Amino acid sequence: MSLRDLRIAKEKQGIHNFSAGPCILPNEVMEKAAESVVNLDGIGLSILEISHRSKEFVEIIERARSLVRETMNLPDNYEVLFLQGGASYLSILTAQNFLSKAGTGAYVNSGTWARNSMNDAKVFGNIIEFSTSENTQFNTYPKLDNIPSDLDYIHITSNNTIAGNQIKDFPKTDVPLICDMSSDIFSRDIDVSQFAMIYAGAQKNLGPAGATLVIVDKNKLGQTDREIPRLMDLRNHIEKMSMLNTPPCFSIYVSLLNLEWMIKNGGVEEMKKRSIDRSSLLYKEIDENPLFDAHVKDLDSRSKMNICFTLKDESMNEDFLAACEKANISGIKGHRSVGGFRASMYNAMSIDSTMALVKVMKTFKS
């Protein structure tokens, strides 16, 4: 079948993709990626079969690194890497690269992934939980006042996909601030100079699963007394320009296409605006509709990316899911650990999809 026929079939199906990640990406990105899987820019080879040392791929990864730099206004002391392993692996690299043997790493436990990051670091040394909202099922973002100055680093997770909370104002601190920004990077203004390191699994606002973006202040590396395995020392990845070993080429290529799409569509400013439009519309419906409850009621803690809600009468859950399915709404079921519903609305999502969901909610049981 031709790409055109496939696209037409897809448009006819008109699925609204609310998946939490891997998640929606722009159709034009996927069409260009599909073409390149057969024949990359007419060179007679697929993006899947060229060497990572080929001039074509070196241009791809360098352009991707450079667009991240441009989009996020990186100061010169920051480096951009595309690694493997996901955000979970970066929990290990955080400890390896920032925690000294007798030092302390502090964690803001704002959700499941934040807690995993904290627990995964414990095998490497002294780790403390600085603050948490676990006792209220993460329905607010934990407080971040009075960060002590004697920490090796403090780790936060900016947006929590499972509970749907999000930090609004990043703390000002002299302690190296490390942030897992997997699920809201490129949807908000960031002053990168506040952070020692930002990392993000690609599979939300950046690209397909398999690549992990790392933005790191190179001046903050090399401060620990730990012997770091070669492959885990971020300085080695910087030295080899993100090609210490074979990178996840296709995921990086699609990330590049997606960065280009984002810039063409107005950049982070426009993505931020769209996220406000989508999330305002949906929160309004949840708050006004007597059938539904928002999980996060604190307005300052509400995520613009993942909106978690429940039916007050849980016996209606299956009916609501069926109504969503009938309206071609996909991926709306809440995470298995919390239940309820979750609308994940990343950069590529059109407001039409949010409106489709709101329509189902408005007409449900009325």
Added chain:
Amino acid sequence: MSLRDLRIAKEKQGIHNFSAGPCILPNEVMEKAAESVVNLDGIGLSILEISHRSKEFVEIIERARSLVRETMNLPDNYEVLFLQGGASYLSILTAQNFLSKAGTGAYVNSGTWARNSMNDAKVFGNIIEFSTSENTQFNTYPKLDNIPSDLDYIHITSNNTIAGNQIKDFPKTDVPLICDMSSDIFSRDIDVSQFAMIYAGAQKNLGPAGATLVIVDKNKLGQTDREIPRLMDLRNHIEKMSMLNTPPCFSIYVSLLNLEWMIKNGGVEEMKKRSIDRSSLLYKEIDENPLFDAHVKDLDSRSKMNICFTLKDESMNEDFLAACEKANISGIKGHRSVGGFRASMYNAMSIDSTMALVKVMKTFKS
């Protein structure tokens, strides 16, 4: 442009892809992959945008694991995982999962990647070089006689892409045998029961870069006294059916398509036969043509996947590369660390490509 037009353009270009990896994959695999990047099996969503927990993706990864099991006749005590990080990362997991604090890991240093594996393990404990052919630029496979019995494991690299050597007979030993089979897996008969663990970066005979295949005897895990980080403990990956964190979905999907292609084309038996046909043809030319020299002269050490050769008169190198380029032969330049030429001929390569190279060699300077 339609996929058909892209394919026709590609066929007209007729590039012979000798890249060492990422490398040639079957055209029909890439076309199916391209379709799925737009619309996976007509479900109305791309393979890049479905959740790794969706029933579609769970079926993909389970089928991929099951085809590896089937193709390699795995005994029940072996598990199949698709991880991230590449073979380099598996060097770390090898030490973490198999090396006890006071134990010893032995390495057969048969090439650059083998040596890296050995050096990368040293940070974790006692590591010895069991044998090497480094003093002759790895132009033979090192000897493997008399493996001591008091090792935690012995690590070998079955095929070395840079020097072009390959082990023919795997050693029989009671010591856990761990093999990096990145560049010749699925091209030869393997009695998996000889190994405690086999791993392979996907980007040769399996699929695109970004996934790493691990085949491990689960009964050999959990024997060390080491505290293993959660994400590095292979038992956790087994327990979570290779979804401890978000897997590299697209690389796994294309690996599945490629496994299906291989089985449809006669399986490992046929791939082995094709590798013999291609490599015999090329070695014959190298050995008979007075202009060329094989790097590996020992017949028992010659790789069937990567054939390294030089021009006796190195001043002709650029002319030969130009002649190759004129004949649409791509990726034939030797690794930057050794120079000369390297023909990487993986499963997807047609004998026609080998014949095209042999033709250039036969007519060069004649």
